[in-house]
Amino acid sequence: MRILLHQCCAPCSVYPVKELKEGGYDICAYFFNPNIHPLTELYARFEQAVLFSRAQGIEMIADETYGLTDFTRSAAFRENMRCAFCYSSRMEKAACLAAEKGFDCFSTTLLYSRYQKHELIIEICEAAAKKYGVPFHYEDWREGWQYGIDESKRLEMYRQKYCGCVYSEEDAFKGRLAKKFAKLKEEL
Numbered sequence: 001m002r003i004l005l006h007q008c009c010a011p012c013s014v015y016p017v018k019e020l021k022e023g024g025y026d027i028c029a030y031f032f033n034p035n036i037h038p039l040t041e042l043y044a045r046f047e048q049a050v051l052f053s054r055a056q057g058i059e060m061i062a063d064e065t066y067g068l069t070d071f072t073r074s075a076a077f078r079e080n081m082r083c084a085f086c087y088s089s090r091m092e093k094a095a096c097l098a099a100e101k102g103f104d105c106f107s108t109t110l111l112y113s114r115y116q117k118h119e120l121i122i123e124i125c126e127a128a129a130k131k132y133g134v135p136f137h138y139e140d141w142r143e144g145w146q147y148g149i150d151e152s153k154r155l156e157m158y159r160q161k162y163c164g165c166v167y168s169e170e171d172a173f174k175g176r177l178a179k180k181f182a183k184l185k186e187e188l
């Protein structure tokens, strides 16, 4: 069974790739994440994904499209709903590519993360599967959360500190940096 596995990053791929290999799947990883900002961060995750695919001996379709302008225009004035657009844009592309290239099914490593909106991802993947006529392979890979963390650390992978977009970077750091900003201002 040939599967096109959309890959959000290498650390999130560790457990899904292990499970799919054990299940006898022939995996092609597909890196396409124009939601990752800034460009240097996209490069760091892209590079680690390529290294991971090479080490795993799996085929890879690597797309380095950077989408800051399109992404922020789509999110403007509805920032709280940005994840739906973000998932859709990537899953539509994955399903379309899987259909075009004759894969038996597609899936995404987003299903590994405890921080993602799991049910929304399923809903969007099922809609994309229907639209492009290619089956969506679902597994709840969150059960391998700790395994993925331990292995990615053992393999000394680059591990990102925020989801991807500029908004998520702010969410991840604003609390920690608020105290540092305040401290520096006190020293003026």
Ligand code: SF4
Pocket (backbone or CB within 6 Å): 035, 036, 082, 083, 084, 086, 087, 163, 164, 165, 166, 167, 168
């Ligand atoms: S928080 Fe993550 S999933 Fe949501 S829009 Fe940003 S990059 Fe995409």
